[in-house]
Amino acid sequence: MIGLKERVLLVEDEPGIVKGLSHSMERDGYQVTSARDGEEGLRLALQTKPDMIILDLMLPGMDGLSICRELRQRPQTRDIPIIMLTAKRDDVDRIVGLEMGADDYVTKPFNTRELLARMKAVMRRMKRRTDEEDARINAGVLTIDPEARIATKSGAPLPELTAKEFDLLHLMALHPGRVFEREDLLRIVWGMEHYDTRTVDVCVGRLRKKIEDNPAKPVFIVTRWGVGYTFNPEG
Amino acid sequence: MIGLKERVLLVEDEPGIVKGLSHSMERDGYQVTSARDGEEGLRLALQTKPDMIILDLMLPGMDGLSICRELRQRPQTRDIPIIMLTAKRDDVDRIVGLEMGADDYVTKPFNTRELLARMKAVMRRMKRRTDEEDARINAGVLTIDPEARIATKSGAPLPELTAKEFDLLHLMALHPGRVFEREDLLRIVWGMEHYDTRTVDVCVGRLRKKIEDNPAKPVFIVTRWGVGYTFNPEG
DNA sequence: TTTCTTATGTCATACTCATGTTACAAGATA
DNA sequence: TATCTTGTAACATGAGTATGACATAAGAAA
Numbered sequence: 001m002i003g004l005k006e007r008v009l010l011v012e013d014e015p016g017i018v019k020g021l022s023h024s025m026e027r028d029g030y031q032v033t034s035a036r037d038g039e040e041g042l043r044l045a046l047q048t049k050p051d052m053i054i055l056d057l058m059l060p061g062m063d064g065l066s067i068c069r070e071l072r073q074r075p076q077t078r079d080i081p082i083i084m085l086t087a088k089r090d091d092v093d094r095i096v097g098l099e100m101g102a103d104d105y106v107t108k109p110f111n112t113r114e115l116l117a118r119m120k121a122v123m124r125r126m127k128r129r130t131d132e133e134d135a136r137i138n139a140g141v142l143t144i145d146p147e148a149r150i151a152t153k154s155g156a157p158l159p160e161l162t163a164k165e166f167d168l169l170h171l172m173a174l175h176p177g178r179v180f181e182r183e184d185l186l187r188i189v190w191g192m193e194h195y196d197t198r199t200v201d202v203c204v205g206r207l208r209k210k211i212e213d214n215p216a217k218p219v220f221i222v223t224r225w226g227v228g229y230t231f232n233p234e235g
Numbered sequence: 236m237i238g239l240k241e242r243v244l245l246v247e248d249e250p251g252i253v254k255g256l257s258h259s260m261e262r263d264g265y266q267v268t269s270a271r272d273g274e275e276g277l278r279l280a281l282q283t284k285p286d287m288i289i290l291d292l293m294l295p296g297m298d299g300l301s302i303c304r305e306l307r308q309r310p311q312t313r314d315i316p317i318i319m320l321t322a323k324r325d326d327v328d329r330i331v332g333l334e335m336g337a338d339d340y341v342t343k344p345f346n347t348r349e350l351l352a353r354m355k356a357v358m359r360r361m362k363r364r365t366d367e368e369d370a371r372i373n374a375g376v377l378t379i380d381p382e383a384r385i386a387t388k389s390g391a392p393l394p395e396l397t398a399k400e401f402d403l404l405h406l407m408a409l410h411p412g413r414v415f416e417r418e419d420l421l422r423i424v425w426g427m428e429h430y431d432t433r434t435v436d437v438c439v440g441r442l443r444k445k446i447e448d449n450p451a452k453p454v455f456i457v458t459r460w461g462v463g464y465t466f467n468p469e470g
Numbered sequence: 471t472t473t474c475t476t477a478t479g480t481c482a483t484a485c486t487c488a489t490g491t492t493a494c495a496a497g498a499t500a
Numbered sequence: 501t502a503t504c505t506t507g508t509a510a511c512a513t514g515a516g517t518a519t520g521a522c523a524t525a526a527g528a529a530a
Contacts, residue, residue: 113430148412163461199518397505434507460515
């Protein structure tokens with residue numbers, strides 16, 4: 001389950017690569033900022049504190065390694081994961097090795113899909129492997145199993161939930177009692193591309209049909225009039 | 236066939252080495268935990284029961300040899316393979332280390348690739364012994380024999396499965412009910428070599444043709460729409 | 471209370487995109 | 501060499517979902 005868009009800083013001087021990569025990354029849901037040289041990259045990194053930095057080793061002015069070192073020295077940027085783009089395979093050991101502290105690297109010419117896969121992997125590593133999100137949830141008679149993506153009521157299996165339905169239920173059950181506005185749910189579960197909040201109502205409706213005894217009088221997913229929805233574990 | 240990520244415990248006090256090694260190991264598909272000194276290492280070993288331990292001989296507090304001895308004495312950790320890191324090439328200790336029950340050793344400064352190769356070798360040796368993954372799986376009418384890499388249905392042999400097909404089936408059958416995303420399967424079964432998730436679909440399709448009565452209505456490898464696949468042992 | 475306004479519930483349908491499937495080429499194996 | 505495996509691309513299909521219309525319920529105002 002994903003929260004808001006991850007912000008990526010791309011430090012690369014070749015316009016063609018910047019253009020292509022930005023596009024691909026945005027397609028994958030990242031918010032991309034780019035810098036043409038090292039100084040600008042460093043400045044932007046400090047200013048915007050991105051969630052991840054893609055750094056070309058060969059840059060005009062300050063080279064990638066110096067930037068990497070700088071970034072690792074300053075407390076504001078110390079923990080931001082860095083993926084290096086490098087031309088030569090020989091550079092690899094220096095980069096990843098003990099000193100520089102890049103989190104991963106990709107050698108040019110690189111496969112865009114590979115870079116995206118590594119970005120995702122790095123993100124996964126960064127994101128606290130909070131077991132909380134993987135743990136089974138017991139909410140009164142309802143049980144939610146994120147591993148199998150199945151919900152049961154009093155031990156009896158419920159109708160299969162679709163992806164969105166399950167994510168919605170899981171998110172709300174993780175925070176019982178908390179009121180979620182429709183916009184929150186759209187952002188978190190849907191990934192923010194949609195602006196029609198009525199979409200949420202319909203999904204809630206379908207979900208209720210599957211988990212509530214009487215969908216007309218819901219007891220788990222409760223409407224908070226004028227605000228949104230809340231999950232009531234008591235049922 | 237490798238199951239989920241192998242968990243490695245790295246006991247090493249130098250942060251640079253920890254960072255570099257963790258990265259390389261994770262890149263090779265291991266899940267790395269690290270401890271800064273001997274006591275912590277021992278505690279973590281007992282707690283988490285890793286699949287392998289990389290142990291620096293020179294450590295603050297309890298030294299590597301004592302830990303090795305401790306680990307070999309306790310039944311919970313007796314069978315965990317250990318690779319020693321030693322500083323001096325002509326260190327007599329390394330012999331003692333092997334006598335103490337380390338499975339292999341690497342001298343510092345070491346080549347990361349060499350260490351990874353040794354880890355792999357140790358793992359391969361070890362895996363022969365781990366029953367869990369080698370044990371025959373009975374999933375309803377399906378039987379999966381990892382040793383012979385053969386699957387049978389109701390006793391009758393199925394068409395021969397290719398390497399990828401078998402690994403895929405084996406992994407999923409080891410965790411019935413669990414939903415695997417395509418990217419999980421790519422990471423685990425394919426390693427990091429491939430990035431096109433459609434590859435998984437095609438492999439699943441081929442596998443279904445061989446194990447399902449009606450591949451159009453699969454009962455073993457079930458699609459979870461918008462998420463991935465899951466293995467249903469009932470059939 | 472009654473009426474009015476607005477938010478929410480519900481339904482039907484079209485559309486989008488994930489998945490199934492096939493074919494082919496490249497790579498691996500023998 | 502020939503054969504088998506596997507990744508990639510292209511096309512076909514269908515599940516899931518967005519959308520708009522309408523119905524209903526909640527709260528506000530009279």
